[in-house]
Amino acid sequence: MDIKWLRTFIISAKYENFREASEELFLTQPAVTKHIKRLEESLYIQLFERIGKKVVLTPAGHKFLFYARELISNYEQGMQDFEAWKQGYNRKLIIAAAPQVASSFLPALLRRFMDENPNIEVLINVLSSFEIGNVISLGKADLGLTRILPVQTNVKAETVHKESVILVGPNESSLDENIALHKYRLITHNHPDYWDDFLNEIKRHYPNVQTMKVNQVEVTKRFIEEGLGVSYLPLTVVKEEIASKRLVEIKPDKIIRPTSSTYLLTKAATDEVLIFIEFLKRFIPF
The missing domain is CATH 3.40.190.290 (D-Maltodextrin-Binding Protein; domain 2)
Structure with a gap:
């Protein structure tokens, strides 16, 4: 089973239209049809029902879609983890930062933090302050640096700078x-x-x-x-x-x-979050 076939299947399932899928995937429509056919052959089951020029997911297609998404997610996460390992990282910290923070004191702060913690991979997601509370609440980032207080009740906020x-x-x-x-x-x-x-x-x-x-x-x-x-x-x-x-x-x-004011937003106190907070307290006394 080829990973490309799974991606083609997921996008084709989204549109239930091979032409629209081909446009998003930058493939020819015959290539999309070929990927789906190969996937169906490897699974020994039909995933789409062809009705004229239209395609719709079969019951098996609906069932397999869940597994295909899981397979792609695990594959992509595994490749990210492997790439991080190749670069010498064994930990990861995802920071959501407002543009006003990312363009002011954050670069100098990160340079010192990464010098002290070379084994932590730091990923920066620049978002508007209004979005950061929700991202932390959903667990899509480990901590946030924002210019406004969050409205989400499950997010902890501390003032770190005025x-x-x-x-x-x-x-x-x-x-x-x-x-x-x-x-x-x-x-x-x-x-x-x-x-x-x-x-x-x-x-x-x-x-x-x-x-x-x-x-x-x-x-x-x-x-x-x-x-x-x-x-x-x-x-x-x-x-x-x-x-x-x-x-x-x-x-x-x-x-x-x-x-x-700049606010530090957190939800889960992971080891990486605690390390960053302790560093932040030395860099910018709370």
Whole structure:
């Protein structure tokens, strides 16, 4: 039995249509038909019933679909584990990280963690803060680093970092808060936590401020560099750009800035999770 036949069967079962399966698999339709025929011959049973140009799963096809998915899952997991073993890993840690975390302090943190724990394979899944709580709840990641508290009741959350939010603009020496918010559009909603309430505070002092929603921090920073606007962002997110003078910090005047928190989300306290938490407490004191 060829693993390719199983993949073809699973995709064909999803569509119950060999043409659509061939498009997803980047195979010709005759190749899909051949894979299914070979699989049926190896199992000595019919998996699809052909009705004209249509195909439908037989009772045997429905039954075998469960086993085919299990076989593929075990095969892929086994290959991942074997590849990890070849690279010297004997443990794995899956981290779900918000973009604002992944692009700020996480790289330096991971470099030190992996130096200390060379036998732990670290996998990073960058997701929106709103998704991370659910991913941890479902057990699809071992821990999460997010900018908002989760709504899931089976997920534990700890605050691991708090930082200032600052107003940043393009590199112009003449900028102050009043000039910046009159001259430039205010780029908003690039952070999942503070914008809704904070925007009301800004408009209370600057009611005519023009805004532009951009939901990605990296895009926001690039827009600011090109003179498209200014924005309030966590300090760690723009630290490098300020140091290299691509962006400048604009000093506060009327606006009371919020703070930005990073939360560590966990569900199961595996050995790898506990090792990471202990490391995190040394790197960023809770």
